[in-house]
Amino acid sequence: MRITRIEVHEAELAYAGGVYRLSGGREYRAFDATILSLHCDDGTVGWGESTPFGSTYVAAHAGGVRAALDLLAPAVIGLDPRSHDRIQDAMNTVLTGHAAAKTAIDVACWDAHGKAAGLAVCDLLGGRIAGPVPVISSIGSDTPDAMRASVARHRKAGFRGHSVKIGAGEAEGGPALDAERIGACLADRQPGEWYLADANGGMTPESVLRMMAHLPENTDIVIEAPCASWRETLSLRSRCRLPILLDELIQDDADLIHAIATDACDGVGLKISKQGGLTASQRQRVIASAAGMVMSVQDTTGSEISFAAILHMAQSTPRHLLRCALDPRSMVSTRIAEFDAPVINGGATAPDQPGLGITPNPNAIGAPVAIYEGA
């Protein structure tokens, strides 16, 4: 089985909620998606996607993904898509870094592998663990009352995990407002619910410690990505009574090993395109498991294709370490593919079909913007 052709498509994914706000005044209205089809000599077609969360989340942007594919795609033509590590080697031979771009090819290879083997991707990733995967809500920064209402809406829909966005500027209300937001979100807490307060690297140790001073002693919440740098994170860690989960700071194997060696956190957000695809995410899942870290399986954002990769990874992640998965479909209003994995009572189950189980809609992805073929 050999890769013979790769086609690259562009699609704009509109943000479903109007404007998505993150710490530091970052705003997102739409996401530029790169969708890729990988064609093999036996007729198998695999699909992959890479949709960076704008250009100010991590060091990745959509134009960079497509420019990088210009180097990466020719390097994997002629290779066996089932040899995931060798595909990584070939990509690393022509380009250092650029995890987001490598993800589109890597995920398409897993889809093709599954289709050729007649197995769902979660079965290739170590095997399906029965039962739905808990999906987490995303509670955007707003007034405390509005955030409490958003948690209530998600609770009603069956969600048990809630990610509360924090990181208010001083002029806006600062650490006191963030503590108020957390208090409001936890006010109606039900047994079995799990809460993250995600600062997306937008706070300093000083602001997190001040926020914590406003929270009751017994507040049960995990602080996610409090600070932008390792120095700040480690300084906070030594003085923070709450568990810490790192996201943006852990982008590759070395970051994860550094986090373990310095005991910087209790959990990690594995985002498929941030880590470099399913191959890298699977490897990092093993490392995180060995360290006893909990995991939140996500992507930066994306369509049904991105969610399919997330869901197959989460479906095969040991349940005592899997805190939640993110459904990026809830963030975008554009539909790119059919994917039969509805969120029911706050959980979703990876379908049994071979590969990712997605069927792209040709009208939504349009004509290819680039085609790569063997000589």
Ligand SMILES: [Mg+2]
């Ligand atoms: Mg996060």
